[in-house]
Amino acid sequence: MYASINDYDALDGILKKFSTNNLNEKLQTFQYNENWWLAQESFQVLSEVGIKKIENNTNLFKSLSDHALYDEVLSTLSSRVNFDKPNKIPIEWSMVGLQAASVSGDIDQINKWLFVSDSCGKAQDIETLINYRFAQALKALFGGDTEKFNEQVNDLYKIIGQSLVPSISSSFSRNSTLMSQLHSIYDVSMISGSRVNDEINQTYEHILRDRLSNVDQGFDSQWKILSMHRVANMALQERMIDWIFQQDV
Incomplete structure (x- = not known):
C-alpha cells in the first residue's frame, strides 16, 4: 500500500492502520527534512496518532x-x-x-x-521568562498602565542584560535570540512612547529603519521585529481612540 507524502488523509490512514513504533520512527525522520511542508505534515500526523x-x-x-x-x-x-x-x-x-x-x-x-x-x-528558563514578562508588559500597555509597562520593560532589560554571555560558538545563537528580543522590546517601548496626538517623529523612524538593517537579515528575525512594531502601533491606535473619545466628551 502506498500514499503520496503530500496527501495528508492517505498518510493519516496508513498510520492508523499500521501504527507501529517502527512506522512512527520512520515518520519522525521527516521532521528533519529540508522541505518544511514535509516536516510539518509529519508533525501534524504524529500529533494526532503518535504515541508521545x-x-x-x-x-x-x-x-x-x-x-x-x-x-x-x-x-x-x-x-x-x-x-x-x-x-x-x-x-x-x-x-x-x-x-x-x-x-x-x-x-x-x-x-x-x-x-x-x-x-x-x-517559567522554567530565561527565554520563557522573557516571553512571560513581555506579555505582562503588553497587557499593561493595552490597558493604558504606562507605569506598569515601563516597570516590566526595565525588568526585561535587566533580565536580558544579565543573560548575555561572551560570544563563543556555543552561545552565539542564544545571544542572537536575546538581542532580537531586546531590539523588539526597545522598539515597542519607543513606538508606544510617542505622543498620542502625533506621528512618530523622524528620529524614531530613522532608528526603526536602522534596526532592520543592522539585525539578522533572515526572514524570521525581520518578521518578528516587524510584527512587534505592528503590535506597538496597535496599542498606540488604542490610545489615540481613547484620547479622541475623551476630547469629544
Missing part, C-alpha cells in the same frame, strides 16, 4: 511558531486544550500560546494565555 502526543504536539506548535504562523498556533491550541481546566494544560503549550498571542497583538488572547500560564506554573 504531548511531545509531538509541542513540536507541532513550536514549528508553526518558528515559521510565524501565530494565528494557526492559537487556533490549533484552542482545538486541543480545555480552558476550563487550565492547570491541566502542559506548560510548554501555554508558553507557545502566550508567545503567539503576544505577537498577534490580540489582547483577549494575551489575557487568556497569561491566565493559563499562571495556572500551569512558573
